[in-house]
Ligand SMILES: [Zn+2]
């Protein structure tokens with residue numbers, strides 16, 4: 001089998017290794033495709049060297065089939081298609097006891113805090129496995145993890161049909177939020193500055209604003225007869241993005257913070273006070289979000305698969321990372337880690 005190791009900033013090495021049988025309570029996934037996440041790129045750039053263990057196998061957005069199960073694992077069949085909710089929680093901390101295992105105070109993220117899915121066979125806790133329908137296309141399966149992020153964001157927003165939603169940042173997560181919001185019956189406006197991404201979003205039938213060329217606040221005011229947006233999803237993680245987000249909601253509108261800000265941005269709290277806004281954090285997902293994403297992708301799969309810009313074999317994983325890092329016309333890049341069944 002093959003595995004890709006992160007050896008330090010900018011260095012990825014593919015090596016031949018032996019698969020390890022799954023331990024008690026584990027499942028072994030024969031990995032088909034693994035998507036490259038922004039977090040993986042962050043690790044590749046050396047920004048998380050204090051957290052990962054070098055050499056680190058990255059990757060957490062995958063699809064595949066169950067290859068084997070360890071002792072005591074029930075309900076998973078060998079050959080079954082699956083994806084993985086890449087979280088491992090302690091079950092004992094106050095957050096877990098309150099039912100919020102996805103934001104466990106000692107949360108381990110599989111593929112960051114443990115070895116990940118850029119390898120042919122991946123052993124994970126069996127409870128992390130999310131089954132896919134038998135005929136589910138595996139390329140699409142690799143997009144279920146980011147789609148589950150979008151489903152969680154919508155749920156945290158309490159988004160309802162006929163509401164006006166604005167998505168700030170039209171990368172893979174923003175595009176999935178916009179598509180999921182539209183599927184939920186909302187009217188959606190996406191703000192994105194990258195021309196290639198704008199073009200793809202428009203091809204997908206989404207309403208797109210380039211905030212450098214047009215006044216976003218004005219567009220939202222016009223669309224809502226002066227009321228403002230019901231929900232704003234801040235996905236860009238840029239100070240300009242959160243500044244724009246504060247200007248857009250109606251009275252008692254909601255702002256969902258999806259983007260991961262590495263530095264604290266200035267936030268106009270007067271605006272929060274004045275319009276009685278709700279500022280909502282949304283981090284990763286829960287199992288019901290994965291299940292919602294699988295149901296959604298079963299019906300809107302073609303739109304979701306259009307976000308895949310390129311697929312590279314694992315031997316060329318460095319090229320895949322460089323393609324994503326170069327930006328431009330790229331949305332989602334997948335790595336093929338094994339044969340399609
Ligand atoms: Zn990710």
Ligand SMILES: [Zn+2]
Pocket residue numbers: 089090091092093094095096097101104105106107
């Ligand atoms: Zn916990």
